[in-house]
Amino acid sequence: MSNKLTVSLSPHVHSGDSVSKNMYGVLIALLPAMICSFVFFGIGAILVTAVSVASCVFFEWAINKYLLKNPQSTICDGSAILTGVLLAFNVPSNLPLWIVILGALFAIGVVKMTFGGLGCNLFNPALAGRAFLLISFPVQMTTWPNPGLGFMTIADASIEGQTGATPLALMKQGQAVDMDFWDMLIGKMGGSLGEVCALALLLGFVYMLVRKIITWHIPVSILATVAVCAALLHWANPAYATPTTHLFSGGLMLGAIFMATDYVTSPMSKKGQIIYGVAIGFLTIVIRTWGAYPEGMSFAILIMNAFVPLINTYCKPKRFGEVVKK
């Protein structure tokens, strides 16, 4: 009897949490937005998502097996699937599929695996993939189909090479944005396939908070900063878009809830997370207002990704005993 007793150090129990539970938890949280994208953008959205996920998983498996020759595979933990879904969410639903595959190769192959795979990458793979595609294929990446209910995919009528009818593009062109609040909430506007329905994304946010997959710190600090900055600018110049328009347009919700909260590429301490969130919010407004691109969310997050090691070095959690009295 005694020779089969395990002797190990405490703790002897575990919460039962796992990497895959967290990854699949995020995927469940993404489901409402995914369903919305399928409804709004039809078969195009389904194809882009399927191809993106399949190629992300394939590239991770292949690189792990043939290039790194690593016997321990991480494809079952759901992280590659998650990157695939997020990459798809960040591109237009009518993007040629070969471009999607190229984006997946960059996201997984360059941004994730070259740094050492799961947990080691400096930048958010899906966002870096999107940025790569945006720079390489500006035309295809900014030709938005209008969402149409009932699987009716209508390519945007605007001239190729110009941004379509996204509220942010209109803002950039100095046009008045006259969007109905409810249309923006539900997602009746142009945009990448997963970013348009704020309601579905917020539903996912609540789910992740309840499941304790993420905490409120990063999303709330981003959204609050954007709202405050936009309110100030709108107050200074009433022609400037309202905070509501900023909050519900572009990739802000998707970025704040699902991209900036990526475990690997966000700071570890609560203090650091708030600094990171505020900086992303601020950069987003700066790029949206004065930058060359209409949308600043993904660049803001990527820029702040680069600062995460620095934030981690200088933002320590409050040690016990630092506050002696209440």
Next chain:
Amino acid sequence: MKTFRIGGVHPAENKLSAAEPIKVAELPKVAVFPLSQHIGAPAKAIVQKGDKVKVGTMIAEAGGFVSAPIFSSVSGTVLKVDTVIDASGYAKPAIYITVEGDEWEAGIDRSKDLVTLKDRRELTSDEIKEKIKNAGIVGMGGACFPTHVKLSPPPGSKPEWIIINAVECEPYLTADHRLMLEHADEILVGVTLLMKAMNVGKAYIGIENNKPDAIELMKSKTMKFIHEGDIEIVPLKVKYPQGGEKQLIDAVVGRQVPAPPALPVSVGAILQNVGTAFAVYEAVMKNKPLFERIVTVTGKSLAHPSNFLVRMGTPMSQLIDACGGMPEDTGKLIGGGPMMGKALINAEVPICKGSSGVLLMNEQEAKRAEAQPCIRCAKCVSACPMGLEPFLLSKLAEVHDWERLEKEDVVSCIECGSCQFTCPSHRPLLDYVRLGKSTVLGIIHARKAKA
């Protein structure tokens, strides 16, 4: 509801034996007393092979100020002074006594009558401390720090409160819970004795609210002792590691003890375990030295998880047999609770002063899942009750960066295991942090010795 401010986790409580009244365990055939049952210098044996001893006879004297004497829990003959493998896994010097009958030392009051301070007005603070010291009492929560040392705070410090730890935040364990339900009066008298010894007028008893019956019972009885001092029952939100000394002070009075070497008394608190309060009552009022304690014997596969009043020196195997025997699927045997207890190499380890529980885990529970890469989710940072960064400390220990580990306050780690418990990647965080902490402590000691 009150609780500590930083970190914490909530493991499944699994208090299987909470409704089991305390049973008196049978006497062992041979009782084994390791000489090192406390923090500090080991006790020195004062008996030899062939000596006759009674229940309550001192068999080893304190080996210094930070030490405690050891008393026989049985009557019989000293079989040998040899070694035994104790909970640490190492062979340690121990006294073996063959049990013959059950004859007690004459001075011990074995009656059940409650003796309160009202009956013993003449007791002085120093007398109480002296009796506690001479009875070999150590912290009964598991740390086993000699109680009289805790009651001798450094000159200049000013104790304001006694805080009684009745939290029992370890899953599975119910020894303190049962003790409160069955000996509430004795515990409260013990608390009044501690208050008198330290000359403070206020005591708090912190109890987690998963023991509502104990909170109610203790609350209903505190008024009885109002003339001896103000005892307040503080219900606490269930959160691990609330029973940690620093966490409990923060939870109860909202003050945080600074980093080591600061002691709890630096913020005005003297902490004692509820079992210690009971032992103090017995030592001072009943003249009974510390030789028995309440032990929870539990586990999901065990037929009858139970709470026992156990004579020290009894082998754990005997208690397991009394609960229906060692289950076939046992994969791990733990002395203490699942969060901070020690895995034992066999069931012959004797019950000592700090043995609060014996936990049997089945083969499946006993195995750790395979570690995966750190995904930097920061759950360990959120869980750490000391405000440390376990992911960083463990990584630094892996690469032997002792200098940086010291800067990152690794010595503040209380080894509660919340980080490893919560890690989704199943990383052995605390294993590495322990390595880092002990190495850094060694470096600090060496530096001090040099200076």
